Amino acid sequence: MSEPESWPVKVYIYDLSKGMARSLSQAFLGKRIEGVWHTGIVVYGEEFYFGGMGGIEACSPGGTFLGQPDSIVDLGHTQIPHDVFLGHLYDLSQSTFRPSCYHLLDNNCNNFSSELAQFLTGNDIPSYITGLPAEVLSTPLGQMMKPWIDAMSVNPSGGHALFPQGNPPVSHNIPPSNTFLTEASSKQATSSGSQTGGSSEQEAVSRGSGSSSEAPGATSQSPTGSGGSDSPGNFSVDSEKESQELEPIIYKEEIPSKKPFLDDLSDKLSAKEVSLVSDMYDYLGTPSPSWSLCKEHVQTIHMVIGDGRMGDKLRGELCVLLQDLVLVEDFIELLQNEPTKLINSVLLHFKELTDNVQMSLLKVLTNCCSHEVGHVFLTDSEGGEQCNLKLLCPDVCVGALLHENQDMYSKASSLVYNLCRYQIPEDTQVEVGSAILECLQKDLPETTAYNLMTGLLQLMKSNEEMCDLAGVVGMNCSAHQKLSPRLRSLCDEAQTMTAL
Structure with a gap:
């Protein structure tokens, strides 16, 4: 023996x-x-x-x-x-x-x-x-x-x-990382740079009501836990029906090449800090990883995004990694518990960031609320006036929808679409709905108008006050319904609801 x-x-x-x-x-x-x-x-x-x-x-x-x-x-x-x-x-x-x-x-x-x-x-x-x-x-x-x-x-x-x-142990395969950073305060961005990934709405994988648009080279990815139902008054319950009829918008861009990105970061960060970013590449590149990222990785993200001296290019490229990370439920749980409160800080200082960084973060937030765990995280009302929800709606959704930059409000329309797939608090519905109605008065690209009309209809189905408000303000349906058959269908449904 x-x-x-x-x-x-x-x-x-x-x-x-x-x-x-x-x-x-x-x-x-x-x-x-x-x-x-x-x-x-x-x-x-x-x-x-x-x-x-x-x-x-x-x-x-x-x-x-x-x-x-x-x-x-x-x-x-x-x-x-x-x-x-x-x-x-x-x-x-x-x-x-x-x-x-x-x-x-x-x-x-x-x-x-x-x-x-x-x-x-x-x-x-x-x-x-x-x-x-x-x-x-x-x-x-x-x-x-x-x-x-x-x-x-x-x-x-x-x-x-x-x-x-x-969480109990699942594997002994726990690779090392290399540093610990304290929270970096958000600073007003002063450096110029180009936004990663371009500005076209077609960067997003967008599905809904039988329509699909996808960027060349982009791949679609369904998030874990996506769901919701479009039944009036409670469209967050029947997740199976919702996933079939109103699928989420998910941004899937090509991740920056690892070595050039890390080389660029090495001019700004220490070797230990660059190693943590390398960990994120390894994590995203490993199917069903048996190990988890930890608070040190989030603190590194926080530092890069919050420091305007990093420049828009580096911050935008890091946001592309973050777009994929927020699709992972384990990472959302990490965000809920890590001490720097990355997302809360991003929301709190959103207006201080450059337009390019704001648009990159709108895509991150869109992906975050594309699935139920992320949506709950963003719309949690605990924390008083500085909770995620209280910052997300007026400072981010509303501000971006009313922005003069078309790229900005187009990306905000994707966020609103995903946000309205699930139930949101009643006092927030009118606030977001009013901004949607104001944005709908503009001449909009078809995809933007479709996203906004879809979100508005979800709000109208759960809140009678929104039907009254849409009837009074108007939805500019005469202009939007000419853009596509799917928009004509949405406009007809919305006009029927306001007439009831």
Whole structure:
């Protein structure tokens, strides 16, 4: 009978002070401290550690920004199967080592490494590491600094959260990333640049009422969870009927070539930050990826889009990646929980952005609300006056529909079309509907008019006040119904509803 498979277990030890503790500790603390230690357990070909932001994370050995460890200690071998190990990690991530349980002195990366080492091998990590907090607190300066230390955390960037949103383990294939960034504040864009992907409405894959338009080279993609019903008063319930009769508009543009894009970014970002963007390419290029992006990736997107010094070209190209990312439900769940509140910040500062960046983001928002999970995320009314919904409708939808730039209100018409496929709050219906009616007074391209009339009809079916308002303001049907048979049909239906 063959022996069970075994794996070596090592502890990687890093001095966060890079030698300064050894040089300065005697003068400041009155005793010599060899280092300020961070540790990770290396087993099954990966390094596992615990941090104050991401909880339990994994990366390739030595794959965080700390680089290679200062020392490595062999702890022995383990015969525990990998899936059992992951199950144990998941249990720890839901109890002792949740991100909120992190404490720099009492429950840190070294406590996690100690627990993991004993679970895997029965051996502990070196005592000088786990005993460091007591040594520091035994000094007068340590006691004086304790309130400040209590609020600190260490989270070396470079790993992926193993259990994003508390999901149980699905695979051990967790590739590394390379950095952690704090939120970059949105700034008014001052740099000029060309918008990625052109301005034609035909960039979008648009389907509805038996009609389809598609850009050359574009591919259609149905989002997970799309649905809704066009039944009056409640067209968000019957998803099967809605998906058959009123399919979403989805922008599918060719993603910028990876190497040239990353080369351009390398002039603006650090190598670690560029690596996170590279992760996004890998994620989108992997069918059914077994790993997830994490908050560090969203923070990188936030920084690039929010900084006008990046220029419109780079920001527009990153938005093309984001168009595809928001079609993935797991990514929407990440947006719901990541600390920078990327989408909320985009909506809050939308008017400060250049027209090119605004149009790129309108396509992102259109894709986001093309499926139910994304639609709910954008129309969630929690958060008061700065919730997504309160910013989306007046500042983005209405402002873009009433914009003088035809490309702007054409893209806004796609957003409104998708937004109205599902039920939206009653007080928002009139606000959006009024902007649609005003935009319909213009001479419009056929696709724009069709999108707006479709959205308006959905609102009219669920809100009698919208029927009255459309009857009073008018829908310019005499002009639009000449553009195509499908528009003539919509205009006839709308005029019938206003006459009732």
